[in-house]
Amino acid sequence: ANKGVRSELRTRVKNAEATAQAGDENAPEAARIAMKRIDKAAKKGVIHKNQAARRKSRLAKRLAAAQA
Numbered sequence: 001a002n003k004g005v006r007s008e009l010r011t012r013v014k015n016a017e018a019t020a021q022a023g024d025e026n027a028p029e030a031a032r033i034a035m036k037r038i039d040k041a042a043k044k045g046v047i048h049k050n051q052a053a054r055r056k057s058r059l060a061k062r063l064a065a066a067q068a
Helices: 002-022 027-044 049-067
Strands: none
Touching (some): 002 027, 002 049, 027 049
8 A cells, every 4th residue: 555655656746846847837736736645645654754854845945946
């Protein structure tokens, strides 16, 4: 069960980064979904809460850099 959650996490993060790099107007929505999935995984215990925070922080940094 955890494998599917982890797989979706990676897919959503990759999708968010790709849309941000492309300058797509859906980038904020993709980022929001990716962050939501990270939070859900932490809540379910699939990943540790500190790892979730770290992943969200790194994702936010990469998205900000892509927009700049």
